[in-house]
Amino acid sequence: MICPTSVPLARIAAAACMCGLLTVASVASAQTPAAAAAETGRLHAADQTFVASGTEAVATQRDAARIATARSSDRDVKAFAERVSTDDAKITDALRAASPRGVDVPKDDPDMAVLASINNLRGAEFDKTYIEQVALAHEQKVLSAFQAEIASGRDDQLKDAAKKALPTIQQHYEMAQDLARRKHLSVASQ
Template sequence: MIRFSIAPTLGALATGLLVVTTAASAQTAQPSSGEVRLHGNDQAFINEATKAVSTQRDAARIATSRSKDREVKAFAEKVANDNAMLATELRAAIPHGVAVPKDDPDNAVLESVRNLAGGEFDKTYIENVALADEQKSLSAFQAEIASGRNDQLKDAARKALPTMQEHYAMAQELAKRKHLSEGAQ
């Protein structure tokens, strides 16, 4: 008859159970904060894109009420409507668990046009918002397409880019008709 000492057998069983339990919990462990981490480029895109889209949308809404020029108003209405849809599509593309900035437009941009009126409003809105700020937005979306790592975000940027390019081209044409600076070509 073979005799086994009970203490070493129980110790081996306890060690085995500890290894199995540790391995199982390591496979199911989630970040304690509940947030999913993205590559830095993707997170930067989310921050820049949500700010850019909401800034363009809110500035366009200001333009629809402050401008007296029908062309500027028509352009602003299109931008406001398109950017409201872009904001929804962008939020839908952001992976669950990723920290998403609140609807946080760039207040400095909005304040630059908020208290202006007439021709001064139109000039500032076209040059500083429709051209310069839209160009920054385009750069953020192009950077995501080129160097982003999240496929959903890259697809959302690709899908949004033609609309943003259309806005920029329309703004350039509007600036040309109003004899203003057309921004970079």
Template sequence: MIRLPLATLTSACMASLLVVATAAHAQNAAPAADASRLHAADQTFIADGTQVVATQRDAARIATARSSDRDVKAFAERVSTDNAKITAALRAASPRGVDVPKNDPDAATLASINNLRGADFDKAYIEQVALAGEQKALSAFQAEIASGRDEQLKAVAKQSLPAIQAQYAAAQDLAKRKHLATNAQ
């Protein structure tokens, strides 16, 4: 049997712990490296896409509670359902290590409709959320399809685009029925 001095054994143990700690740190740091390698267009899509979808979803919840118009409520329910699916798809498709905000709506947009009631609420909701919000969503998702580099994110954008286009068409129809100006895309 070989006898080693206590200092040698202690040094060997410390070296082993250092190797294990370094390896563990490298594994934990790997996801952050993935996030930094994400193309700028993809990062923008994650930030802008999730914000506009969250804003529309939260505004739709407000609309179902505050509007007395059944058409506005029906539109809001559709948006809420569609955007919950889009949010889940965005989270699932985002590369490992990339932070996708769970709930990051545009506070100014929500504040602008939050205290309104009746016809005033319906008008502001249709103009600011339904029409303008859907245009922002279309722009964000179309930009990802055109310029994004992450294939999973592009696939989500392509899969989600028909729902967003349908929401925008429904918003335009709703605005026409309520005698409000529609914005041409």
């Protein structure tokens, strides 16, 4: 037999448990907007643009550099391309590590039109096209993507990754300008 005074105590205990569970649930869901967005894979538009365009630009530079190491006969072009390929692989890995959980960062998604523009060329024609269209013009796109993230991005980890990578990208562009000068090509803004 149930004692009449134990029923109210059982109800009070059950109600206290429910209140505790509701409190835990509400605390768990009270995340900052940035944390909530990161967990669901939603990023601010500037960060989304950076993840897409920045990683594509870096992947394009990396893959074009790999083509250059195979197709160029110029040791300066090959040395430049090897440096870019190595550095850009590291930048891609850093971007993947910095991106919030649930955000897909494409690792191998280069601009195929850029790669196609150099893919069938050889010798001096390859070197000229690679330096002008990829090393100079496309490297400016990489610079722009990283600078835009630093200026407008909202995700702290992505901004930090962009800040860390920017000196390397700037160095690539300066190296490309120097390479173009040594090969008597125009270094004017592409």
